[in-house]
Amino acid sequence: MPVELNATAPDFARRFEAMVRAKRDAEADVSAVVAGIIADVRKRGDAVLHELNQKYDQVDSTRLGLRISQAEIDAAAAQVDAATMAALETAAERIRLFHARQKPADDFYTDAEGVKLGHRWTPLDAVGLYVPGGKAAYPSSVLMNAVPAVVAGVRRVVVAVPTPGGELNPLVMAALKLAGVTEAYRMGGAQAVAALAYGTETIRPVDKITGPGNSFVVTAKRMVFGQVGIDNPAGPSEILVVADAKNDPAWIAADLLSQAEHDEVAQSVLITDDAAFAGRVGAAVRQQLSTMPRSAIATASWERFGALITVPQLADAVPLVDAIAPEHLELAIDDPQVLAARVRHAGAIFLGRHTPEAVGDYVAGPNHVLPTAGAARFASGLNLxxxxxxxTLVQCDQASLDRIGPAAVRLAEAEGLHGHALSVSIRLNKGAS
Amino acid sequence: MPVELNATAPDFARRFEAMVRAKRDAEADVSAVVAGIIADVRKRGDAVLHELNQKYDQVDSTRLGLRISQAEIDAAAAQVDAATMAALETAAERIRLFHARQKPADDFYTDAEGVKLGHRWTPLDAVGLYVPGGKAAYPSSVLMNAVPAVVAGVRRVVVAVPTPGGELNPLVMAALKLAGVTEAYRMGGAQAVAALAYGTETIRPVDKITGPGNSFVVTAKRMVFGQVGIDNPAGPSEILVVADAKNDPAWIAADLLSQAEHDEVAQSVLITDDAAFAGRVGAAVRQQLSTMPRSAIATASWERFGALITVPQLADAVPLVDAIAPEHLELAIDDPQVLAARVRHAGAIFLGRHTPEAVGDYVAGPNHVLPTAGAARFASGLNLxxxxxxxTLVQCDQASLDRIGPAAVRLAEAEGLHGHALSVSIRLNKGAS
Structure with a gap:
């Protein structure tokens, strides 16, 4: 049974705290294995990729080549039906438009002391995108990672995707085409991460690796961090719905279950100001669970981590939201903007009764790669x-250095860094520049 | 002797590559010790901090209190002489002005489909700043970390600083005052990081930890990542100077040594288009080394990791700069903007002959916490x-959901996530919203 909490109950704080702190993600410690694989790829390169392709995916990549050819991509993508392809195009285009607005501005100005300074943004040269194989291969995730990289101006977007049994996922290949990715390799696991980070005979290294994966992939990304950049670690999905009694309980139940069906350790929480409504949502959840295809997963998640919380007034939800710092926050209430403005921590906010979170997973435009497990307190979703x-850029001339340089000399001397001081003082008061 | 390379020599590519790849930073593996300390702090809280203060710093914090009182901060800061205080004020104010320009814009708009969407930026609630004790306690680093946090709107900026022998560093305390930090604790090492991440009886936890430290601190930060955010790992300092023969060799030598004096594993590299000038700089370095106070450190760095590289033309420096992706790039040449525009990877660029890198360490305004060891390929310096x-924010109404929702339903079905599909389809075509 999901937890049912009432904010006016005497033990609420303790039980709410226990719910927030519940660790859902038990990542296996595979570091020794992963460290060995990374070292092996650095030493033997392509050979390791071929061996592990054969071993885990029964793929002979010595024959097929590690690189997935454009003809293969095209042929697989061609299997996608027209309606689904149109939906992928809609998604790609909306993601593109949303992320294109995020292009940051450069700044270069002259300040009161005559110092010219500012900053400029440049794209990374090369990004590697890990795409899980098999059932967890979601074309929407390919778009959410690859499209922003392309919009940012990254020249090389490189995809690593394992191909169990040699099969290419048509939806994933179609997403690659739509995102404009042409460089893809059949490889997976820690060895794929190592190949992207350090390069092999066939694969030139990249500068950053993003995308989801199993514990081998996640551990490998942590280990190559520094050699390349990585994205934030992603835990199991979560949704927090704040809803009043004016909602159709079936709509809210569907939203809760859209996250619960992801994963047995996903978490779905309702906060409402009406205990009876909470009961109706609970009933609707039970009814939908009985018919939904992924019922086993969703039931496990809902029974173990689901929660129905009643508060005296909707405004009382705000500190609870901030304590949870949810990945997804849905505000199915009147005037959702008012409450949204008071929330400090959430990865993404879905406003009003007609904005189910799932619309954001696919076609709204904002990224669906979002901070989980409370990381919205300090982290942002994937973005441009x-x-x-x-x-950063700084340019002094003789006059402006004469103005600000003496303070630098003083501080360098105070820190005992006389070489720093000399590099400034040697240039001071030398006349017109 | 520093490496001397000429880009026209037959073995240049190999020797340059070896120089770029040379690993200078050999971080001790202290993970077992650190994991034990973190677990202990989570279990026993303040008691651990007191015990380790006594053990490592001979400080009785059960008597003094973990919190450094405002009176203590004020008394220590009062020991700083007026000229140094004025220089710190100049630095703080220039850092404040530069970072205040970085306030990102929010965006909320209605798109062609009638979907309202956008994003907003909010400050973190609480940030912990680690300040090393003893000689490595640089007030400039305190300003570079704390001022941007305050400018960003962070409500609680919390400082952890070990106090060997019980002494407070007057310069550090003055920097705290100028930055507006009032919450500081005497504690250091992995235990301080654990206390900031998880909290103790006395210390409320923070959301992100920044600032430099020794291998215990760095390892602890990596281990608490996820519970809190952390900044990018910082390796030994580096400078790359591109200079033509019109420069005074003594100026360029001083710039190279300003980094070399940081650390025996710091790296200073000159690229010039004039082999004779390279020789003059080398001679000037030797001369300055003989008189500079931190000669032993700077000599070790220069002999082991220094390099003088001659290229046929200054434009030939660009690919070498990008291969190194230096933390600091100085362009002591005519029209430095032209070459700067062609460089893709550098943490910070110092333009022209009158902009020694050290001016950026203290008073220029841009942050001196910058990506090292080639991380400028994918990472940025510390910023707001x-x-x-x-x-991110999304708001559909009935009409806009009816427009974009069907594509979401299609993709959810294609991915086998029927719960996702239901949460959208249940809301479609319900008439006026």
Whole structure:
């Protein structure tokens, strides 16, 4: 049974805290294995990729080649029916438009002391995108990672995708085409991450690796961090719905279950100001669970991690939202903007009764790669800036250095860094520049 | 002797590659010790901090309190002489002005389908800043970390600083005052990081931890990542100077040594288009090394990791710069903007003959916390966005959901996520919203 909490109950704080702190993600410790694979790829390169393709995916990549050819991509993508292809195009285009608005501005100005300074943004040269194989291969995730990289101006977007049994996932290949990705390799696991980070005979290294994966992939990404950049770690999905009694309980139940069906350790939470409504949503959840295709997964998630919370007033939801810092926050209430403005921590907010979270998973435009497990307190969802970096610029002339330089000399001396001081003082008061 | 390379020599590519790849940073593996300390702090809280203060710093914090009182901060800061205080004020104010320009814009708009969407930026609630004790306690680093956090709107900026022998560093305390930090604790090492991440009886947890530290601190930060955010790992400092023969060799030598004096594993590299000038700089370095106070450190760095590289033309420096992706790039040449525009990877660029890198360490305004060891390929220096996070917003009404929802339903079905599909389809075509 899901937890049912009432904010006016005497033990509420303790039980709410226990719910927030419940660790759902038990990542297997595979570091020794992964460290061995990374070292092996660095030493033997392509050979390791071929061996592990054969071993885990029964794929002979010595014959097929590691690179997935454009003809293969095209042939697989051609299997996607027209309606689904049109939906993928809609998604790609809306993601493109949303992320294109995020292009950051450069800035270069002259300040009161005559110093010219500012910053500029440039795209990364090369990004590797890990795409899980088999059932967890979601074309929507390919679009959410690859499209922003392309929009940012990344020249090389490289995809690693395992191909169990040699099969290419048509939806994934179609998503690659729509995103404009042409460089893809059949490889998976820690060995794929190592190949992207360090390169092999066939694969030139990249500068950053993004995308979801199993514990081998996640562990490998952590280990190559520094050699390349990585994205934030992603835990199991979560949704927090704040809803009043004016909602159709079936709509809210569907929203809760849209996350619960992801994963047995996903979490779906309702906060409402009406205990009777909470009961109706609970009943609707039970009814939908009985018919939904992924019922076993969703039931496990809902029974173990689901929660129905009643608060005296909707405004009382705000501190609970911030304590959870949810990945997805749905505000199915009147005037959702008012409450949204008071929330400090959430990865993404879905406003009003007609914005189910799932619309954001596919076609709304904002990224669906979002901070989980409370990381919205300090992290952002994937966005254009994840594929760019910022360089600062400073230019003094003789006059402006004469103005600000003495303070630098003083501080360098105070820190005992006389070489720093000398590099400034040697240039001071030398006349017109 | 530093490496001397000429780009026209037959073995240049190999020797340059070896120089770029040379691993300078050999971080000790202290993970077992650190994991034990973190677990202990989570279990026993303040008691661990007191015990380790006594053990490592001979400080009785049960008597003094973990919190450094405002009176203590004020008394220590009062020991700083007026000229140094004025220089710190100049630095703080220039850092404040530069970072205040980085406030990111929110965006909320209605698109062609009638969907309202956008994003907003909010500051983190609480940030912990680690300040090393003893000689490595640089007030400039305190300003570079704390001022941007305050400018971003972070409500709680919390400092952890070990106090060997019980002494407070007057310069650090003055920097705290100027940055507006009032919450500081005497504690250091992995235990301080654990206390900031998880909290203790005395210390409320923070959401992100920044600032430099030794291998215990760095390892602890990596281990608490996820519970809190952390900044990018920082390796030994580096400078790459591109200079023509019109420069005074002594100026360029001083710039190279300003980094070499940081650390025996710092790296200073000159690229010039004039082999004779390279020789003059080498001679000037030797001369300055003989008189500079930190000669032993700077000599070790220069002998082991220094390099003088001659290229046929200054334009030939560009691919070498990008291969190194230096933390600091100085362009002591005519029209530095032209070459700067062609460089893709650098943490910070110092333009022209009157902009020694050290001016950026203290008073220029841009942050001196910058990506090292080639991380400028994918990472940015510390900036305002490191203390903020981004929430995306989406709002459909009945009409706009009817337009974009069907594509979401199609993709959810294609991915086998029927619960996702239901949460959208249940709302479609219900008439006026």
């Amino acid at each position: 800036l994840d594929f760019m970096k910022r360089t | 966005l490191d203390f903020m996070k981004r929430t």
